[in-house]
Amino acid sequence: MIDAIYGFAIAPFVEFTFMQRALAGALMLSISASPVGVFLMLRRMSLTGDAMSHAILPGVAVGFLLFGLDLVPMTVGGLIAGLIVAFGAGAISRLTSQREDASLAAFHLISLALGVLIVSMRGSSIDLMHVLFGSVLGLTDEAITVIAVIVVTSLVAMSTFWRALVAECLDPLFLRSVSRLGPAVHFLFLGVVVLNLVGGFLALGTLLSVGLMMLPAAAARFWTSRVETMALTAIAIAAASSISGLLLSYHAALPAGPAIVLSAGAVYVVSLAFGTTGILNSHTTKGQHRTA
Amino acid sequence: MKVPFSALVLAALVLAPLPALAGPLKVVASFSVIGDFAKQVGGDHIDLTTIVGANGDIHVYEPTPADAVAMSKADVILANGLALEGFLDRLVTASGTKAQLVELTKGITPLASTEADDHDHDHEDADHDEEDADHDHADEEGHHHHGDLDPHAWQSVANAEIYVKNIETAFCAADPDNCPDYTANAAAYLDKLEGLDADIHEMIDAIPANKRIIITSHDAFAYFGHEYGLSFLAPQGVSTEAEPSAADVANLIRQIRDEHAAALFTENVTDPRVVEQIAEETGISVGGELYALLSGPDAPAATYLDMERHNAETISAAILGK
Numbered sequence: 173m174i175d176a177i178y179g180f181a182i183a184p185f186v187e188f189t190f191m192q193r194a195l196a197g198a199l200m201l202s203i204s205a206s207p208v209g210v211f212l213m214l215r216r217m218s219l220t221g222d223a224m225s226h227a228i229l230p231g232v233a234v235g236f237l238l239f240g241l242d243l244v245p246m247t248v249g250g251l252i253a254g255l256i257v258a259f260g261a262g263a264i265s266r267l268t269s270q271r272e273d274a275s276l277a278a279f280h281l282i283s284l285a286l287g288v289l290i291v292s293m294r295g296s297s298i299d300l301m302h303v304l305f306g307s308v309l310g311l312t313d314e315a316i317t318v319i320a321v322i323v324v325t326s327l328v329a330m331s332t333f334w335r336a337l338v339a340e341c342l343d344p345l346f347l348r349s350v351s352r353l354g355p356a357v358h359f360l361f362l363g364v365v366v367l368n369l370v371g372g373f374l375a376l377g378t379l380l381s382v383g384l385m386m387l388p389a390a391a392a393r394f395w396t397s398r399v400e401t402m403a404l405t406a407i408a409i410a411a412a413s414s415i416s417g418l419l420l421s422y423h424a425a426l427p428a429g430p431a432i433v434l435s436a437g438a439v440y441v442v443s444l445a446f447g448t449t450g451i452l453n454s455h456t457t458k459g460q461h462r463t464a
Numbered sequence: 465m466k467v468p469f470s471a472l473v474l475a476a477l478v479l480a481p482l483p484a485l486a487g488p489l490k491v492v493a494s495f496s497v498i499g500d501f502a503k504q505v506g507g508d509h510i511d512l513t514t515i516v517g518a519n520g521d522i523h524v525y526e527p528t529p530a531d532a533v534a535m536s537k538a539d540v541i542l543a544n545g546l547a548l549e550g551f552l553d554r555l556v557t558a559s560g561t562k563a564q565l566v567e568l569t570k571g572i573t574p575l576a577s578t579e580a581d582d583h584d585h586d587h588e589d590a591d592h593d594e595e596d597a598d599h600d601h602a603d604e605e606g607h608h609h610h611g612d613l614d615p616h617a618w619q620s621v622a623n624a625e626i627y628v629k630n631i632e633t634a635f636c637a638a639d640p641d642n643c644p645d646y647t648a649n650a651a652a653y654l655d656k657l658e659g660l661d662a663d664i665h666e667m668i669d670a671i672p673a674n675k676r677i678i679i680t681s682h683d684a685f686a687y688f689g690h691e692y693g694l695s696f697l698a699p700q701g702v703s704t705e706a707e708p709s710a711a712d713v714a715n716l717i718r719q720i721r722d723e724h725a726a727a728l729f730t731e732n733v734t735d736p737r738v739v740e741q742i743a744e745e746t747g748i749s750v751g752g753e754l755y756a757l758l759s760g761p762d763a764p765a766a767t768y769l770d771m772e773r774h775n776a777e778t779i780s781a782a783i784l785g786k
Binding site: 425428 | 708709710711712713714717737738740741742744745
């Protein structure tokens with residue numbers, strides 16, 4: 173029995189270094205990206221991740237064209253493009269009456285078009301998207317280092333400004349009334365979002381990065397309304413999905429990135445149905461209220 | 465200055481001269497290797513346009529209006545066939561060309577694609593391809609056929625000779641006046657190909673039988689392996705777009721350990737990261753870069769002859785340690 177469990181769940185990671193690296197990369201990203209996802213969801217910015225995966229293209233492309241397939245210049249380029257788009261969209265939503273989703277849509281489309289233009293200027297038509305974005309099974313030492321730096325930076329930033337972030341998310345008017353840090357916290361948060369996404373895209377691929385950021389957060393929302401608990405639940409869900417997805421990929425011969433994201437998707441569906449504020453439970457609660 | 469695609473096609477149709485053969489024979493080649501063959505056979509008599517140029521990845525190519533214009537004016541269109549050029553059928557239809565489309569793999573013995581399990585090509589970047597619906601569909605079409613037969617037939621020099629003969633036949637049919645020149649050019653080039661074939665046989669035959677398993681990043685070398693007696697293994701399968709599963713990578717690593725793979729190579733136009741990871745894990749160092757398609761003029765695979773020679777030399781040097 174124990175042998176069977178060992179053979180199923182442990183042996184793949186002992187036998188193969190690439191499995192260890194994939195696990196390390198996915199777990200590290202789980203720890204930093206899932207709490208970010210919780211805040212994005214609470215701010216109604218859940219689709220930011222998808223928009224950002226397109227928005228960083230011009231920066232990554234310029235990095236690639238100037239320095240070749242080297243993770244550091246590509247990450248720096250992506251960060252610059254991502255920050256311009258995120259800060260631009262944030263500034264517009266603060267200075268004008270346009271909401272952040274509309275300004276983000278505008279900025280990311282401009283950025284994406286620019287990126288496609290730059291890519292096609294290279295003359296040859298190698299599909300850069302496939303070369304630029306990483307794969308969880310191809311993690312190099314450099315990629316692991318980049319992810320580690322991102323995790324540490326974003327954890328430090330988030331824990332330092334945790335209370336301000338919670339206030340900014342849940343009650344921005346309150347934060348504005350007690351402090352002038354509101355905009356600063358907002359932009360710091362956008363910076364952390366971009367950092368997590370860009371690093372994740374280049375090291376692990378876009379689907380996996382956005383998936384690990386948003387799905388665990390959305391699932392955790394069905395179990396609790398406290399932000400701290402939600403963030404911790406999201407991290408646990410993301411970590412469990414990473415492990416089960418990699419094992420699924422190993423035993424069932426499925427591509428690793430989609431397998432991890434689908435594991436998180438399964439947790440989301442289960443939470444949606446059975447969570448404390450999920451479909452089944454919230455329905456009975458409502459019924460009780462009506463009869464009471 | 466963006467002109468609508470349909471307007472360009474229309475303009476091209478209106479402006480295109482009738483297929484009277486004034487001036488050089490207008491030839492469109494689908495990708496770099498075929499373009500090289502066409503240049504060798506056609507010489508000065510043809511006006512050549514190559515759609516997917518050096519280092520371009522033909523699996524995921526997105527045609528431009530200029531391609532449609534070239535195609536609509538073409539007298540002969542040369543393609544590989546075996547569903548390599550997923551974009552081609554659409555482009556032929558869209559350009560409204562009257563030219564004859566010649567599939568150069570006609571007459572070769574196709575190999576079954578090595579990608580045995582037909583798992584869906586659910587690639588990581590599905591969301592990225594949405595930026596261009598046409599592109600997406602072209603990919604899809606390319607991939608659905610891709611599972612059956614391996615299209616990378618030009619990697620065997622014997623097949624390349626068939627490609628060249630097919631080109632000669634097509635040129636002679638389209639431009640009978642210059643047929644003697646085409647025949648002479650083709651004969652001269654075939655001589656070179658035969659010399660190359662013999663050289664590669666000599667190089668590869670020197671490799672001991674237990675050192676003939678080779679790892680690459682994308683399975684484009686089955687015909688080369690079949691012709692010269694090497695086995696190529698790849699984590700990525702035949703198409704450049706599918707993402708390998710952990711099981712694929714793990715099996716490959718086991719296979720490398722059990723069967724003692726002799727060498728490991730990356731390839732132009734594919735992501736080297738997974739292969740580098742495998743190299744690190746198995747302790748085999750990366751023996752160099754192989755070319756499935758032509759490189760730019762300054763790199764080792766500027767022409768077909770250079771490419772095949774480079775590949776054979778790289779393989780033999782890595783295995784025999786020269």
